[in-house]
Amino acid sequence: MASSSSTLLLPLGSSGKRISANYQGISCAKVRGVLVRCSNSELTVKAARSRGYMDQFCLTKRRDMIGLLLGVSSLVIDSFEAEGAGLPPEEKPRLCDGSCEKELENIPTVTTESGLQYKDIKVGQGPSPPVGFQVAANYVAMVPSGQVFDSSLEKGQVYIFRVGSGQVIKGLDEGILSMKIGGKRRLYIPGSLAFPKGLNSAPGRPRVAPSSPVIFDVSLEYVPGLEIEEIEEE
Numbered sequence: 001m002a003s004s005s006s007t008l009l010l011p012l013g014s015s016g017k018r019i020s021a022n023y024q025g026i027s028c029a030k031v032r033g034v035l036v037r038c039s040n041s042e043l044t045v046k047a048a049r050s051r052g053y054m055d056q057f058c059l060t061k062r063r064d065m066i067g068l069l070l071g072v073s074s075l076v077i078d079s080f081e082a083e084g085a086g087l088p089p090e091e092k093p094r095l096c097d098g099s100c101e102k103e104l105e106n107i108p109t110v111t112t113e114s115g116l117q118y119k120d121i122k123v124g125q126g127p128s129p130p131v132g133f134q135v136a137a138n139y140v141a142m143v144p145s146g147q148v149f150d151s152s153l154e155k156g157q158v159y160i161f162r163v164g165s166g167q168v169i170k171g172l173d174e175g176i177l178s179m180k181i182g183g184k185r186r187l188y189i190p191g192s193l194a195f196p197k198g199l200n201s202a203p204g205r206p207r208v209a210p211s212s213p214v215i216f217d218v219s220l221e222y223v224p225g226l227e228i229e230e231i232e233e234e
């Protein structure tokens with residue numbers, strides 16, 4: 001039976017003589033008294049490739065584990081941040097909180113000739129803003145179910161407009177004209193005084209159908225021109 005071992009032949013200087021010997025599949029060559037051992041070349045290549053695949057596999061696993069740990073830590077941090085904010089992510093800032101809602105049940109409803117209804121959560125002080133004056137107000141706009149579709153609180157700034165000049169919907173104009181500075185009111189605006197063309201829905205925002213009733217919680221923060229005139233008179 002022919003031997004399956006391979007022989008590595010090394011040239012000996014310029015004479016071109018070669019000396020080789022095989023030991024159980026391992027080739028040996030003696031060159032000038034130095035014994036050089038080398039394994040079967042095919043087995044060596046396979047072993048090297050196996051080690052390379054194993055190293056690559058281990059590296060991939062380590063990377064996957066690191067990625068998993070980073071992902072978990074990120075989720076933990078995000079959950080702590082959400083809890084630290086004090087409010088669930090889906091809850092939006094309101095002008096009238098839970099206790100305020102309970103108080104509203106005992107506050108009488110005022111109905112105007114136009115069909116606008118309102119409840120005064122807090123009555124302000126001083127005169128009401130004249131038509132055409134600029135007013136600064138905060139508002140939270142909702143559909144009848146209570147879902148918020150617009151809010152100055154979320155935008156982080158008061159809304160300034162000329163009251164009674166048609167810059168806002170009719171129900172909001174009318175409702176603010178009879179408020180006093182520092183007052184807070186809930187407006188139940190009928191469809192005829194709301195949005196004739198409606199409002200499209202947005203991510204996290206309900207759709208407002210054309211001429212459908214809406215609810216506005218409003219606080220009249222200040223009336224710039226009116227405050228200046230009152231100071232000058234005093």
